[in-house]
Amino acid sequence: MIKIQLFFILFFIKASTLAQVTYDDRVYLPGIKSVEFYNTSKAQSFPVINLKSSDVLLLAFDDLKGGTRYLNYTIQHCDANWNPSQLSPTEYLQSFTDDRITDYRYSSNTFQKYTHYEVTFPNQSIIPKLSGNYLLKVYIDGDVNKMVLTRRFYVLDSKVSISASVQPSNNNALRQSNQKINFNVNYGGLLVQNPNTDIRALVLQNGRTDKAQMNTQPANIRGSQLIYNDVNTNDFAGGNEFRHFDLRSLKLNSDRVGRIFRDTANTVILLGDPNRNQSAYSFQYDNNGNFYILNQDGQNPKIDADYVHVYFSLAGNKNDNDGAAYIVGKFNNFELNEQSKMQFDSGRARFYTDLYLKQGVYDYEYIWIDKNTKVPDEIAFEGSYYETENDYQILVYFRRPGARYEELVGYTLLNTTKR
Known part of the structure; x- marks a missing residue:
């Protein structure tokens, strides 16, 4: 009897653990790598599409376990704060509630064997019929408790116009370091009862949810214009x-690659990174934290780009007695966890780590806690x-009086160098 009770206790603990979903970009299985999710109009673009348009989102990822999994996906409507909306799937989905991922291919001529999965939507099975925030969920065997990954995306029904500009901070102490975003929203096309409560706007830096500010009220109102x-x-x-490195080829060193070893596995040692917290700005091209899967030595990087052990080192002028250093980028969703945490070598006074990454071009940066x-x-x-060159995404949400969900009625992309 005790064994039976213990079994059910363990079963329910495991089930409740599996069922926990974070309404953010997350990977729940360690073998899932190189997740890409963007509007197909431009690689690694912000995942926003227009409602009832020909816009398409692409999800692509690798499973290092190999073989074939039975994978399903669905989408869930959320509010501007990424809480589930009070809607049933039939209210925000035009077609089926879920679908199976059937597009998969096995890796070719690589040390690391993997299975590459892809799906594009909206498609005949998954079609959102309302604007707003959505969470894409991928799970195993049709069981939403066996989560593989989640990704945020946005469906736009444009009903307002947005004008925006960037300027130095109003705080004199921050004028050399900060970027102040001012913008106006013209809601002339909407029936708004109270603009102070019905409309709110979100500003993201480089599409990062960890660098976002929600505007719940405008500073001023002029007619139908919110300032x-x-x-x-x-x-x-x-x-x-962002710092960057180039692994498109493993036959020659790029400008950031120190040494390449290829025997039973691919290993790359990058040149050491300095502390860049200096008094003056120094320009260099970057991709605003993104990464691109590319392989100059093959034909199709989706399946013939190999995985590489990449070694990083940082002279941070700090040590592990004071805190911890992390390495982040779009490749790991800017997550600060044990996988992104760096070790400290007291003999060399440097932080170091190694990451297992697919061939391509990567942006990254270091975070101190x-x-x-x-x-x-x-x-x-x-x-x-x-x-510093940055992209800012501005999203405008509208909740009609008595409505049970928020619409996404405005979106614009602002680049700090195109003023």
Whole structure:
């Protein structure tokens, strides 16, 4: 009897653990790598599509376990804060509630064997019929408790116009380091009863949810125009251009590659990284944190790009007694966890780590977390400068009086170098 009770206790503990879903970009299985999710009009673009249009999103990822899994996917409508909307799937889906991923291929001529999966939607099976925030869920064997990954995306029904600009911070102490975003929203096409409560706007830096500011009220209202220019809001640290490395070829060294070893596995040692928190800005091209799967030595990087053990080292002028260093980028969803945490070599006074990455071009940066404050600090290793090139996404949400969900009625992309 005790054994039976123990079995059911363990079963329910496991089931409740599996059922937990984070409404953010997450990977739940360790063998799932190289997740790409974007509007097919441009590789690695922000995942926003227009409602009832020909826009298509692509999801692609590798399963290092190999073989074939029975994978399903569905989408869930959410509000602007990424809480599930009070809607049933039949209210926001035009067709079926889920579908199976049937497009998969096995790797070819690679040390690391993997299965590459892809799906594009909206398609005949999955069609959203309402605008707003959505969470894409991929799971095993038709069981939503066996989650593989989740990804956020946005469906736009454009009903407002947005004009935006970037300028130095209003705070004199931050004018050389911060970028202040001011914007106006013209809602003339909407029947708005109270613009202070019915409309809110979200500003993202480089599409990052960890660098987002929600505007719940405008600073001023002029007729049907909402003005967001409060001196204390939408003031972002400019950061620095992302560091990068190029693994498109394993036959020759790129500008950041120190050595390449190819025997029973691929290993790359990158040149050491310095602390870039300097007094002056130094320009370099970057991809705003993105990564691109590419292989110059093959024909199809989706299945013939190989995986590589990439070794990083950082002279951060800090040590592990004071805190911890992390390496982040779009490739790991900018997550600060044990996988992105770096080790400290006291003999060399450097932080180091190795990551298992697919061939391509990668942006990355280092984050410091002080052991006392526990606050992520991007500036400690990278610095922050007003001149840094960044993308800002502005999304406008509207909740009609009495409605049970928020519509996404406006979107614009602002680049700091195109003013």
